[in-house]
Amino acid sequence: SQKIEQNSEALNIQEGKTATLTCNYTNYSPAYLQWYRQDPGRGPVFLLLIRENEKEKRKERLKVTFDTTLKQSLFHITASQPADSATYLCALEVDGNNRKLIWGLGTSLAVNP
């Protein structure tokens, strides 16, 4: 069955450092992958989408890579700030006709001042 995994342990980093979060998947070839941010008690907020034919995507301090051979996406936040503390979710497109997504459980990031 399709499986999507994110770092289960919380990630603690110092302000100013780069945070790197991992999303691994098996048994599928998605056309695209998305990253979302979720704060406690709120719905996820879309951050970035990367397609299967794109190796890297950037948006301000965010960078996403997509390696379809390794079946892995890496999400980087450079010059991290305490305000970046949140849970980050990756979502995989699994049915192109119906635009259906499956979601990882998320990785909790804490940026310490």
Place this chain on the structure above:
Amino acid sequence: KAGVTQTPRYLIKTRGQQVTLSCSPISGHRSVSWYQQTPGQGLQFLFEYFSETQRNKGNFPGRFSGRQFSNSRSEMNVSTLELGDSALYLCASMGGTGETQYFGPGTRLLVL
């Protein structure tokens, strides 16, 4: 544009009762999806409605149902509530490109 709104934000019910949750999508968005989120299972897809028709369905029992109105507002109903239905229920709307989902704040349901 106003974001996705969900009502109520919090709800406490007892086993066996039923509940109806409401979602108003972003103006102009015709697709509304519903998700259940729990700590152990993460975001689980319930169903998606597009132009008043159910377009996709997840693997949830028939106790979970939904509908969409002509103004794109959607409701989700859960009948015969079980303790395991306690969760955050999120709805998300999608625009024309059909890729990015815009989530509401969710309804936190507690079943006692």
